[in-house]
Amino acid sequence: MDSFKLSSLFSVEGKVALVTGGSRGIGLMIAKGYIANGAKVYISSRKSSVCEQVAEELSQYGECIAIPANLATNEGREKLVAGIKEREEKLDILVNNAGAAWGAPFNEFPEKGYDRTFDLNVKSLFLLTRDLIDLLEAAASFEDPARVINIGSIDGLSVPTMDNFPYAASKAAVHHFTRVLAAELGRRYITVNAIAPGPFESQMTKFFLDTDEKRAEVAKACPVGRTGQPEDMAGIAIYLASRAASYVNGAVIPVDGGIIINKRGDTF
Numbered sequence: 001m002d003s004f005k006l007s008s009l010f011s012v013e014g015k016v017a018l019v020t021g022g023s024r025g026i027g028l029m030i031a032k033g034y035i036a037n038g039a040k041v042y043i044s045s046r047k048s049s050v051c052e053q054v055a056e057e058l059s060q061y062g063e064c065i066a067i068p069a070n071l072a073t074n075e076g077r078e079k080l081v082a083g084i085k086e087r088e089e090k091l092d093i094l095v096n097n098a099g100a101a102w103g104a105p106f107n108e109f110p111e112k113g114y115d116r117t118f119d120l121n122v123k124s125l126f127l128l129t130r131d132l133i134d135l136l137e138a139a140a141s142f143e144d145p146a147r148v149i150n151i152g153s154i155d156g157l158s159v160p161t162m163d164n165f166p167y168a169a170s171k172a173a174v175h176h177f178t179r180v181l182a183a184e185l186g187r188r189y190i191t192v193n194a195i196a197p198g199p200f201e202s203q204m205t206k207f208f209l210d211t212d213e214k215r216a217e218v219a220k221a222c223p224v225g226r227t228g229q230p231e232d233m234a235g236i237a238i239y240l241a242s243r244a245a246s247y248v249n250g251a252v253i254p255v256d257g258g259i260i261i262n263k264r265g266d267t268f
């Protein structure tokens, strides 16, 4: 019966994880969940002072190491990959979370906004996974696969009301990359799944979640009547990284309180 116990089935203890964009928002929620449960976590983001300070703060609860890098560039990605390879012989969990959004009316949508969104959300996710494949393979086994967890969005599952056209399409690409890579990497005992978050408070969502009134407006569109909380995100990320999810591959899991299936309430 021991293999059915939570402590065995949902454990991430002793695993090595990399969370891109782990310095704040959703990446930080995931990093906290792993660290609180005994994983060693690398976080990466552009602003080195913030990345290092957050790693230092999290280090009081477990092992957290900062490797600052701009993942939208080849140099940044190579720096991160080299930094991990210097320190680790295997990587159990890769969370491709770093992402950017750009909003503008359709008629004047700038090419720069398109490129910034796709370069980080889609291209860097693919290339980083490619460049870390040997470390992921080193961690992978038939009984306990290595994990790639991509952060998509409900905006990639249904058409959003906001003017973020390339962002929504980039997140649909993240979801399909998840399936395409799951088929390829599953054979190597690496599962690839995506989390499609609904609204969680972060810098990215500050513009529509910065007051109680706006939060209440968004909550009205949600069957469970609220926005996402850090533990909601940590919970799904822990599950996907644990033995409990070792037979889940190529899934895109909405974590949105039911917003995308809701046709009975308001939209936001």
Ligand SMILES: NC(=O)c1ccc[n+]([C@@H]2O[C@H](COP(=O)([O-])OP(=O)(O)OC[C@H]3O[C@@H](n4cnc5c(N)ncnc54)[C@H](OP(=O)(O)O)[C@@H]3O)[C@@H](O)[C@H]2O)c1
Pocket (backbone or CB within 6 Å): 020, 021, 022, 023, 024, 025, 026, 027, 044, 045, 046, 047, 050, 069, 070, 071, 072, 097, 098, 099, 100, 120, 151, 152, 153, 154, 196, 197, 198, 199, 200, 201, 202, 203, 204, 205
């Ligand atoms: N919050 C939500 O409600 C929500 C909903 C659906 C999907 N998502 C997705 O969740 C992910 C995280 O979003 P968030 O809301 O937590 O956003 P956020 O608060 O803006 O955090 C983004 C993180 O990514 C880092 N980052 C940004 N550009 C980077 C780059 N070029 N290279 C490396 N790191 C970079 C940021 O740090 P630096 O600025 O220092 O680089 C930060 O750590 C994104 O993929 C987003 O699309 C969020």
